[in-house]
Amino acid sequence: MLTRRSLPALLLAAPALAQDSYPNRPIRVVVAWPAGGGVDTPTRLVSVPMSRFLGQPVVLDNRGGASGSIGEAEAARAAADGYTLLATGLGIVTNPMLLRNLPYDPQTAFTPVSQLTSAPLLLVVRADHPAQSLDQLLDLARKAPGQLTYFSSGIVGGPHMTCVMLMRRAGITATHVNYRGGSQSIAGVMGGDTDFGFSTLPQAVPLVREGKLRALGVSSPQRMSSLPDVPTIAEQGFPGFERAEATSLWAPSGTPPECIARLHQAVVAALADPDVLARLEVLGMTPVGSTPAEMAAAMAEYRSFAAAMIRAEGLRQE
Structure with a gap:
């Protein structure tokens, strides 16, 4: 979990990039869910302070439908140049398990940037x-x-x-x-x-x-x-029952590491913004701000959990 004390260390850990190198034009975030939901809301909240930090507009493009796979396919087709990102939930992990003929493989099409938030249901x-x-x-x-x-x-x-x-x-x-x-x-x-x-x-x-x-x-x-x-x-009556939804930011695979580092730095700064923190607290959402490696590990853990549940329930591909 992101804390106020951890912010300076995380900011210092990100590679120093020239202000005029990246980004030098607006960044599009394909939101793979409709406006107003559990993915769109935190992404919209952080987009404003991310824009300030990066010095370029961060523009949301909602492409909802088919458990997030429509937006995910749109982002997967984008150039891996740091100017198109994907915001989605945990469906990105489970879609290939249950949806036939996806035009992309989430495990190879995207690279993690950061988990924005975690929230109960x-x-x-x-x-x-x-x-x-x-x-x-x-x-x-x-x-x-x-x-x-x-x-x-x-x-x-x-x-x-x-x-x-x-x-x-x-x-x-x-x-x-x-x-x-x-x-x-x-x-x-x-x-x-x-x-x-x-x-x-x-x-x-x-x-x-x-x-x-x-x-x-x-x-x-x-x-x-x-x-x-x-x-x-x-x-x-259900001791130990606990599940949370995750909103995460991804980039097309092949996006330069320096762009990923700069974007992660912007996420961390945005999640420390007092207005963002206040709004997330009202909603009951927890800021995360994980590193790409931490996010990858969390998604791998969920993939194992979801695969076991799908087998246990006998769910079939659609």
Whole structure:
């Protein structure tokens, strides 16, 4: 986790680059998810201080759909010159496991820049849903196996995998409804098209506070300071239950190391910006600012976890 004390050391560790070498024109960030969700929001927050640090505009280009694979394919086609980046979630790890005929291989098409944030997920139902608690939701599911529906914003992405984990441990079944992105999945549960699901914080927290959604639990080990009345999943009979979504920044493979170093330096500086930190705290998101090597190790760990879950659940390619 990024801390205020670690910032000077990280900044000094980055190679010194001439101010007029890179960048000397705007940088495009292909956001592989729709606007307003768990990937777009932190990326948008850091883009402004990154622009100031780099001395060039950092422009977001939302290309959502197909569990992030549309935006990922767009970024994979870009020149490896440091002027096109990719912001996405954990779907980049699992997409090749479940989506057929991808025009790119995430393990070879991209190189890590930095993980921006880590964030738990909220288990939510619509405000007038009969389930007032996690126990009540599970009771409803046990009484009608497979009849309740749960949403996700992408197959085998963070929200989907977290829901699968909970259902497996609870011994229940429900029908999966996969949406194009977070905004669509939230609209579905609010409209009564689905019963429950895990949502990213930028989508869910404002609606919970407004009384339009009911939060039944959070996937973090401790309660969120921004929603202290929402219990963790772990404290409701599932000890050790913990999952988090990650928003990460990538570059096309072959991007010069000095560009990667400069971009990482900009991410670290942006995540130390007081306005960014304040907004992330309100949302319940944790700044990370990992090095490329640390990010690569974290993604490899998630890849092993996801592969095991896919085998256990018998999920097939689409």
